[in-house]
Amino acid sequence: MNKKYIPLAVNGGIGFGSWLKPKQLLVLGEYLEEDQEIELTTLQQLIVKVPEDELEEVKRKFEEEGLHYYKVGNYVKSLRTCNFCKGEEEEGMPVAKELNRRISGKEVPFTLRPAYTGCPIGCGEPLINDIGVMKKKEHYEIYIGGQSKGQNAQVGKLIADKLEPDKLYDIVDKILDIYYQNGRKREKFSRFINRYGFEDIKKEIFNKN
Ligand code: SF4
Incomplete structure (x- = not known):
């Protein structure tokens, strides 16, 4: 019987830049076939395929070594971040992690x-990704609908600003909820916003508050 493999997107989590330690690379090597290719994506992730019957053990081992793993497919990807060059607290790293x-x-x-x-x-x-969060002084702004690729490349629009962390989480949740409930199958987020209407999304978010 052919062995089944599950793809996982792996990185070292959110920190000052994107790093992997030698020990983490060893763990990755331990569970992969010798000739398996590892894809390095533009989202600071490695895509690995792990045997389905070892999945739980692999996840445990990854966690032990501080490797973060995410589902591959139609899901929200891990948050792409800047390098927090001005310091962890000042740049809101705990908020980004949460x-x-x-x-x-x-x-x-x-x-x-x-x-x-x-x-x-x-x-x-943040302005050329689907949802972009920007810390500005003590507060947070949210931009939606940015797209960097293709002829339809566009800049995201500001949908909310002057947010405290809890409000930021709440509004991002609402945006994702509206997309999940109303987006068509395989409809890219920026296309969804253009069809559904930026102002309607905004109205729905703030009516719910
Ligand atoms: S966005 Fe600001 S804090 Fe982050 S790496 Fe760039 S300059 Fe530094």
Whole structure:
């Protein structure tokens, strides 16, 4: 019988830049076939395929070594971040980690890429990702609908600003919920916004508050 493999997107979690330690690479090697290819994505993730019958053990081992893993497919991807060059607290790293914990892996009509950046310089490119969060002084802004690829490339629009962390989580949840409930199968988020209407999404979010 052919062995079944499950793809996982793996990275070292949110921190100052994207790093993997030698011990983490060894763990990755331990569970992969010798000739298996590992894909390196533009989202700071490695895509590995692990044997289904070893999945739980692999996850446990990954967690022990501080490797983060995410589902592959039509889910919210792990939060792409900037390098937090001005410091963990000042740039809101705990908020980025919490946001990532809440939203990554949520089911959506089409793969959704969220991004976070610790200041308006915007190294995390929040305006050209599906959902972009920007820390501005003590508060947070949310942009939606950015797209970097193709002839329909567009800049995300500001949907909410001056947010405290709890409000930020709440509004991102609502945005994802509206997309999940109303998006067509495999409809990209930016296309969904253009069809459904940015202003209608905004109205729905703030009516719910
Ligand atoms: S967005 Fe700001 S805090 Fe983040 S890496 Fe760039 S300059 Fe540093």
